[in-house]
């Protein structure tokens with residue numbers, strides 16, 4: 262793999278980490294409050310306004326909105342960009358540390374995500390398991406891609 266290809270893959274991993282962090286923020290909220298996991302999109306928990314795509318960009322979306330809903334002015338908790346940033350850093354670090362063992366990468370990503378979800382689920386077991394299954398699906402798909410790209414003949 263050339264340096265350019267590696268950098269492109271690294272950027273994809275960072276985007277995936279941020280996306281999983283954003284998804285985790287909403288799944289955690291929905292599991293803790295026993296709400297439906299899959300809805301039409303991410304919405305303001307105060308006025309119900311559905312966030313536009315740019316507003317959903319991990320970390321940057323929150324900064325653009327200066328931490329407030331554009332429609333009702335309600336504060337968007339800082340924990341959302343913090344979770345997104347943490348996931349981006351963790352996913353990137355795992356990728357860099359384990360790149361010689363590609364199969365371990367999605368496993369390390371998933372275990373981390375599933376453990377925090379379990380710790381934060383307030384004992385709501387069924388929605389927690391559904392959340393874990395969704396994360397397992399995403400990590401399986403992206404994990405297979407990462408393994409395929411990293412194991413390709415150089």
Ligand SMILES: [Zn+2]
Nearest residue numbers: 305308330333
């Ligand atoms: Zn709002």
